Amino acid sequence: MPFGINDSIRAGTCRSPLVSRTNESRRPTLVTVSFSCSRYDLEADKLYSITWYKDHEEFYRYVPRGEPMKHSYRVEGVKVDHRQSNHQQVLLQDVSLHSSGQYKCEVSAEAPSFNSVSAEASMEVVVLPQDGPSITGEEKVYATGDVLGMNCTSGSSYPAAILKWFINGEQVKPDTEMAFEQHGLYSVISSLRLQLEPDHIAGDKINV
Known part of the structure; x- marks a missing residue:
């Protein structure tokens, strides 16, 4: 050998x-x-x-x-x-x-x-991010025709986190997404703007 x-x-x-x-x-x-x-x-x-x-x-x-x-x-x-x-x-x-x-x-x-x-x-x-993603911008009450506007921010990580939006269990595309770097770690902000339709608020609740 x-x-x-x-x-x-x-x-x-x-x-x-x-x-x-x-x-x-x-x-x-x-x-x-x-x-x-x-x-x-x-x-x-x-x-x-x-x-x-x-x-x-x-x-x-x-x-x-x-x-x-x-x-x-x-x-x-x-x-x-x-x-x-x-x-x-x-x-x-x-x-x-x-x-x-x-x-x-x-x-x-x-x-x-x-x-x-x-x-x-x-x-x-x-x-890995120290904490899970956080969502801001939500309102307490929505009606058909309202615009659902929210931001989802990830904790600092490497590589950058991949954020996905789901409305009532169905994936929707974000409007914008930006990544910010500090000390070699990345934080991602994903923005969602969605005009609500009757199907979105069926059952008097929106799950995001």
Whole structure:
């Protein structure tokens, strides 16, 4: 069997695949994520190094005969936990939106073969809204012919939330929709303007 990785790089223990923000700062809460690169077969060769890249930039190298064995490099969005990183996994701390990207693990053998193989995996960090969408502009009483005018605003998130309007269980198209960005997070405002017909207020109630 040739020297190689039996399986592609796989995400290991991912404590949280999503990044959520706090109520106070409205910024992403810092989490950790682990990538594993352990299922490879050296056969008669000896391991020279395990090298990790993000978007083609090297950020971590493990050399069992090196001094020191572990070394990390500055790459945006990447902060290596040296204590929990080794020849089988790399643990990233303080994961943020900048941590999204393509990750690659490269396994290299010592002389005389100098064989080298690699595998890749992508990671995307998303930020969920802290709260559900809020609707404003509703009136207490409506009659046939009135214009139903409302705004629906999503909480800050990444990527931007997709808002949909439903009147009595049936989807209707919004008039306008705008997204606003702050600190890399997006808030969406969707506006609905609809002239009410008799079917809309059947049963003396409008469900929005």
